[in-house]
Amino acid sequence: MTVTKTDARTAAARGAEPAAAAGPTGPARSERLTALVQQHGALAVLVLVSLVASFSFDSFATGDNIGNMATSSAFLAIVALGMTFVIITGGIDLSVGSLFALGGVLAAWGSRHGTLVALLLPLLVCGAIGVVNGLLVARSRLAPFIVTLAAMLGARGLMLALTDEGADTYLIGKGSFLAELGQGTTFGLGNPVWITLALFVAGAVVLRRTRFGQHVYAVGGNEDAAALMGAPVARTKILVYTLSGLLAGLAGALNAAWLASGVTILGNGMELEAISAVVIGGTLLTGGLGYVSGSLVGVLLLKVIQNVINQIGSLDSSYQQVVSGAFLAVVVVAQTWLGRRRQLM
Template sequence: MGTDTAATLTDGEPLGASRSERLSALAQQHGALVTLVVAMLVASLSFDTFLTGDNLENMALSSAFLAVVALGMTFVIITGGIDLSVGSLFALGGVLAAWGSRYGTVVALLLPLAVCGLIGLVNGLLVARSGLAPFIVTLAAMLGARGLLLALTDEGSRTYLVAKDSFFAKLGQDSLLGVGVPVWITLALFVLGAVVLRRTRFGQYVYAVGGNEDAAALMGAPVARTKVSVYALSGLCAGLAGALNAAWLVSGVTILGSGMELEAISAVVIGGCLLTGGFGYLSGTLVGVALLKVIQNVINQIGSLDSAYQQVVSGAFLAVVVVAQTWLGRRQRVL
């Protein structure tokens, strides 16, 4: 979005906006939530097993790991960037966590955070300080992280296991009030992330950089430091998600994470963030993740459809959302 539009937004709605502008802003902000409610209603009427406790718990758990990755991606996309390395960092984080679990829970958590956070930091430095395109930088990091993963696992032939009776495994498998611990961790991270994004100076810088980088620099915003920070955060989130996934599976599975970067980008965009930057919110990202998982679950419930249809439906839905966002953005500028 342009600077003027970004500057006049308060919680997603333009100040002094006309009724048409407010409706457009509401559609952009809450369209995914309405779609999610409708999709869940249709699924519950079509399949008796959809609203069962086991099915909802499985959807929540499978959503938690993608949601953590998408959290970091939200910050990156709001600045107008992109991070293609998160899928490989997710897999790498899981392997590092499983390997480190033999030395205790602290190592199992800190090792993937340190390595994946460092890779994210390097991505940020190359993007912000060297002026390289985020697409190229993070694509190189994706390939590099996947190569490091293969080197650690002897080309994928070695799988590191997590002791089932360890505290680290309990982080992934235990439940609290009937809800898996990874889900609670994810919700806590989203609350913290929302506070940072909406209520701190750093969050204001994130929006300013995405709205108009030159204007943000003129206003005194630390543009380069903000970019470096969001890419480092994205790496940390991907590493943490991988670690939690390893605790859940009690192993570091090497084949995971392929295509996860596209899922994360889809969830963020479906949730209302603009790929051009300057606009977005974490609650929308969470809804976007839930909507993707509901679509996948419905396809699985049908049974007669191949799992490849998940990607077809998700891709088609993302295309529709991007077209709708473009139309809404143009409508707001015209009005």
């Protein structure tokens, strides 16, 4: 069989077609893979760690242990939800740990006047502190780190003043609706877990399906560009800090209902845990990119790691912080690398 030059050129052209087509699709496929790892990498690690722990420890996958982990994760998750909105805008909120403790004390104190007062009081006070944070950051253009650090100290001081330097502990009546809200169960899961799930569903809808959510991403991506496009930059910042304060106060109130008292020593370092969970879940500290679902996964991953350390038994509880810190460092390095990789594509 004789092959002419025309046939050879035609065959060569046909052979070159797949290579030409693969050119633009290769980077696109790589970019999708990078985005997938960045968004769902923490979920894959959570599943892997849970599977290993289930085979390694008999008590890990039991209903009681899972229920306890879910309930204890709920309060941190609510705080992390508010932190997600703040970090996506490029900010930070260091006051949430103190607001969490303050909210619990206010809820326990207010429970003497009924459940409505017990729930509204921490929301009003912590929400007002969030508004002040937002105003100072957005209107006065002060650094979020300094503003929320001052709020952290102020809220902690207010909580100590209410409890006589921690000497007074306010209790919540066992038969009250507030106690049932924190200690009761529905379909085998604690009520705080269901409240947390409802809040995360609402948060995901707000962030992804509303104009406010679009403004949150725009402000975090490029504040000047967002202002040029007509986005209300100052109002968006005020709202996210207000939301963070409200959620921290609510988490504190629910935790007080769960413990049946306003414990003053809680909340220390909680802001760092919340930031860690949000970053582990795929939200960039530089702002502009983040996922509500990822923050929930980040919280669960931290709690699972802590539970595994407790299951080992021979390790001191301080190792929880060591492991969490090391894991956070790895995640930040990985996110930075993935972010630069996506920009180059």
